[in-house]
Amino acid sequence: MLLDGPLVDGHDTGEHLNQMKHFSEQFWQGDLYPRWLLDMNTGLGSPTFFVYPPLPSYVYALLLPIAQALHINAFNFAAWTPLLLSGLTAMLWLNTFASEAIAAACAALYMAMPYHLAVDFYRRCAISECWAFVWMPLILFLVTGVVARKNWYSIWLAIAFALMVLSHLMSLAIFFVIPICLSMLLSVNGERLRSAIRVVLALGLGTVISSFYLCPALWNERYIPASRIISASTWPDNFVGFGRSLFAHSSGYNFIQMVSWSVVEMMVLVTVCALAALEWGSHHSKTFMVFWITVCGVAVFMMSRLSWPLTQHLGGLVKAIEFPWRFNGILCIGAVALLAICLSRAPADWGLSKITFSILFSLLIGTWVYAYGDVWHWYRVDIPPQRDEAHLVNESDGFFASWIAPGTDQRSSLIASSGPKVRFIEGSGTLQLFSWRSRNIEFQANSVKGGWIMINQFYYPAWRAELVNPARLTAVKVALPEGLLEVLTPPGSQRVRVEIPVSLSERLGGLVSALSVLCVVLLFTPTIRNVFSQQAH
Numbered sequence: 001m002l003l004d005g006p007l008v009d010g011h012d013t014g015e016h017l018n019q020m021k022h023f024s025e026q027f028w029q030g031d032l033y034p035r036w037l038l039d040m041n042t043g044l045g046s047p048t049f050f051v052y053p054p055l056p057s058y059v060y061a062l063l064l065p066i067a068q069a070l071h072i073n074a075f076n077f078a079a080w081t082p083l084l085l086s087g088l089t090a091m092l093w094l095n096t097f098a099s100e101a102i103a104a105a106c107a108a109l110y111m112a113m114p115y116h117l118a119v120d121f122y123r124r125c126a127i128s129e130c131w132a133f134v135w136m137p138l139i140l141f142l143v144t145g146v147v148a149r150k151n152w153y154s155i156w157l158a159i160a161f162a163l164m165v166l167s168h169l170m171s172l173a174i175f176f177v178i179p180i181c182l183s184m185l186l187s188v189n190g191e192r193l194r195s196a197i198r199v200v201l202a203l204g205l206g207t208v209i210s211s212f213y214l215c216p217a218l219w220n221e222r223y224i225p226a227s228r229i230i231s232a233s234t235w236p237d238n239f240v241g242f243g244r245s246l247f248a249h250s251s252g253y254n255f256i257q258m259v260s261w262s263v264v265e266m267m268v269l270v271t272v273c274a275l276a277a278l279e280w281g282s283h284h285s286k287t288f289m290v291f292w293i294t295v296c297g298v299a300v301f302m303m304s305r306l307s308w309p310l311t312q313h314l315g316g317l318v319k320a321i322e323f324p325w326r327f328n329g330i331l332c333i334g335a336v337a338l339l340a341i342c343l344s345r346a347p348a349d350w351g352l353s354k355i356t357f358s359i360l361f362s363l364l365i366g367t368w369v370y371a372y373g374d375v376w377h378w379y380r381v382d383i384p385p386q387r388d389e390a391h392l393v394n395e396s397d398g399f400f401a402s403w404i405a406p407g408t409d410q411r412s413s414l415i416a417s418s419g420p421k422v423r424f425i426e427g428s429g430t431l432q433l434f435s436w437r438s439r440n441i442e443f444q445a446n447s448v449k450g451g452w453i454m455i456n457q458f459y460y461p462a463w464r465a466e467l468v469n470p471a472r473l474t475a476v477k478v479a480l481p482e483g484l485l486e487v488l489t490p491p492g493s494q495r496v497r498v499e500i501p502v503s504l505s506e507r508l509g510g511l512v513s514a515l516s517v518l519c520v521v522l523l524f525t526p527t528i529r530n531v532f533s534q535q536a537h
Contacts, residue, residue: 014396161206
């Protein structure tokens with residue numbers, strides 16, 4: 001990744017390359033939170049960041065000047081960063097119940113797990129989901145501190161949870177129950193409910209901190225419905241297979257088969273570690289083993305066809321998670337926890353058990369090496385995806401199909417994008433453009449009869465048009481088949497302002513986030529003051 005960048009035909013490569021590029025450009029031009037990408041989709045705009053988590057794009061934007069100064073590729077570095085951090089946070093968490101050496105070794109294996117490295121990081125280039133692999137172990141580490149009533153840990157847990165909200169909501173929907181359950185498991189009798197409440201309050205505070213993103217995202221979801229991208233009918237097509245499909249020959253690339261093999265490899269790891277640790281461990285460690293075995297079992301069940309009768313009654317799950325194989329995230333977490341517990345409980349003299357375990361473990365890691373070796377093959381045969389009718393204008397915009405106006409023809413959109421930015425489509429007159437900024441366009445229209453004016457930005461229901469003098473609203477609609485924005489102007493000389501105004505959800509979310517951050521600062525201030533006071537003494 002650092003040397004050659006992402007796979008050109010990685011699932012989300014084009015999406016992240018384009019979105020991060022336009023996001024960072026607007027950020028460094030003073031738009032601190034670019035929700036509408038003005039130049040995305042051949043200059044016709046995109047509302048994707050009204051709902052898409054912004055943290056990976058902020059990381060790229062902030063790394064960009066550093067990368068330019070060091071003459072390195074900012075995108076490659078930004079994509080590689082969550083892989084490195086996932087190992088560090090995993091080591092931090094695993095060290096709470098394993099030695100430093102075991103924690104470091106298991107953290108390295110966590111980074112190398114087939115779904116994490118070969119599938120998510122390389123094949124999919126799913127940078128947002130890769131960030132979830134950073135926050136999950138960090139959250140579990142902080143939960144142990146909250147249960148132990150260590151200072152600041154509740155605040156740090158809230159911040160880590162907020163960062164996960166800002167990274168990947170789909171992983172969050174799968175994961176958030178685990179830290180709550182773990183807090184009860186780690187607590188002594190009589191303290192379980194209190195520990196769970198403290199953790200829930202910290203997670204709630206993290207949700208509130210992220211309100212500046214979450215409130216507008218939930219509000220705009222009605223304009224960018226996930227149901228237009230994924231539906232319950234396509235969910236079964238993404239179940240992992242454990243039968244003949246594992247060995248079915250395919251002339252091309254079979255993603256589900258690849259994911260299925262990664263799940264099988266994790267199942268073998270979980271089985272080997274569980275059998276060994278249940279044999280070696282104490283009663284206390286066996287309780288944790290059962291917990292993580294349960295987590296892994298639930299993940300595998302939800303990825304298999306056995307879960308379909310349940311999933312059919314959970315339409316919200318399909319909407320929140322998109323694909324069942326995303327449960328691989330918690331499968332990796334559960335597997336690395338079991339591995340660390342197993343190695344920590346190994347007796348001093350393993351005897352025959354050591355030989356058996358070593359052989360099985362070596363064979364398993366060998367399959368991981370093969371999966372990574374396959375990555376080198378992909379780089380050799382990597383071919384840029386061919387642009388077709390579905391991508392004439394769409395620059396791999398991940399949510400394009402969910403928000404584009406029904407009836408839009410991309411070829412017509414492409415033709416329109418090459419014309420003037422504002423132009424009459426009814427009547428005639430002169431137009432003078434004054435402002436062309438994200439969410440704000442202003443022009444002067446002079447015509448005898450007035451008429452509809454087309455603007456080279458995609459239609460989005462949040463657009464509003466106003467005649468400046470005297471101030472009054474005017475009609476807005478979608479121009480089909482172009483899918484662009486149309487504004488009605490009356491006769492005469494008219495100054496027109498077209499904008500996506502800052503909504504109540506944005507104002508409310510920003511205010512709530514600001515107040516929650518202020519509360520966190522106030523909570524930290526006495527502690528910080530005490531630390532400096534002690535150092536002075």
